[in-house]
Amino acid sequence: MGPAQFATDAVASSGEFKRQGNRFTDRVSRESTSAPGEGPDEQGRWPVEPGRYRLVVSLACPWAHRAFIVRRLLGLEDAISLAIVDPIRDESGWRFTLDPGGVDPVLGVRFLSELYLATDPQYEGRVTVPAIVDTVSGLVVSNDYPQITLDLSTEWVDFHADGAPELIPADRAEMDQLIEEIFTDVNNGVYRCGFARSQEAYEAAYDALFARLDVLEERLADRDYLLGEQLSEVDIRLFTTLVRFDAVYHGHFKCNRNKLTELPNLWAYARRLYQLPNFGETVDFDQIKRHYYLTHTEINPNGLVPLGPDPSAWIR
Ligand SMILES: N[C@@H](CCC(=O)N[C@@H](CS)C(=O)NCC(=O)O)C(=O)O
Numbered sequence: 001m002g003p004a005q006f007a008t009d010a011v012a013s014s015g016e017f018k019r020q021g022n023r024f025t026d027r028v029s030r031e032s033t034s035a036p037g038e039g040p041d042e043q044g045r046w047p048v049e050p051g052r053y054r055l056v057v058s059l060a061c062p063w064a065h066r067a068f069i070v071r072r073l074l075g076l077e078d079a080i081s082l083a084i085v086d087p088i089r090d091e092s093g094w095r096f097t098l099d100p101g102g103v104d105p106v107l108g109v110r111f112l113s114e115l116y117l118a119t120d121p122q123y124e125g126r127v128t129v130p131a132i133v134d135t136v137s138g139l140v141v142s143n144d145y146p147q148i149t150l151d152l153s154t155e156w157v158d159f160h161a162d163g164a165p166e167l168i169p170a171d172r173a174e175m176d177q178l179i180e181e182i183f184t185d186v187n188n189g190v191y192r193c194g195f196a197r198s199q200e201a202y203e204a205a206y207d208a209l210f211a212r213l214d215v216l217e218e219r220l221a222d223r224d225y226l227l228g229e230q231l232s233e234v235d236i237r238l239f240t241t242l243v244r245f246d247a248v249y250h251g252h253f254k255c256n257r258n259k260l261t262e263l264p265n266l267w268a269y270a271r272r273l274y275q276l277p278n279f280g281e282t283v284d285f286d287q288i289k290r291h292y293y294l295t296h297t298e299i300n301p302n303g304l305v306p307l308g309p310d311p312s313a314w315i316r
Contacts, residue, residue: 015198022144050079059284060087060291062240063145064130072278075161087291167233185212194253220265242270
């Protein structure tokens, strides 16, 4: 897929934050016509091969956190390996400084940008996680985070653990609508608050965020999960924003009409998810807070990282 539809982040004249598109939109797909070890077919489909691909995440990043959770829930740890970048980006971007010698042991690089530039030497956008990387060629297959998690469910089904949850319902319409609303107003909404460059843009994002949270609060009055009694992909997408809400978004991004803990159904729901196997263990509040408060120096110039809130509330 060429860069035609790719655009970098922008601030509209209204001061509104516009997120960049995803540059690498190939997929690992059961429909690939490529043989094992080969690159993508003409439609950008790479062959499904356990042990071949590496998922690069930051534990701080809500978009990467989705993939980290889904990979574990589906039991794909042996099929798709995992690289974790340092939560602090410096001028070189995401770094493999948590690994011995500062080098990813499989991909042999120090910076995620090396892989992006090997794949597209003209790349000028932000170098983002999550990314799926081919360990054979060292090329980036995808940084298309919404598709990455869906594909872990649908394309890797032969490698799912016994009893793995079915995260995508047969009829997707209701889930897809929720995904869209939650992306716009909540997942990306918190960023639109935090990165707004005008009072009007901030207020519009804030109003949309809390209006949506009010709707979700009501929806969760009579159900355990967003679609009813069964966990699905959209729960994971909401969870990774909710778990960061009081620790980061409430203060750092000025999303402060309420704390999550003041919205009783959402708070009970978020804790219910946190306490499921493979959810709470994936949450690293220390990396989350250090990433946001130390990386966005324009909105937290003194670089102090707050000590609270007390994370033990999540397991009560
Ligand atoms: N690929 C998406 C979502 C992923 C994303 O934004 N990840 C963040 C971390 S939460 C990132 O990698 N940022 C790198 C940067 O801003 O330089 C995007 O570009 O907006």
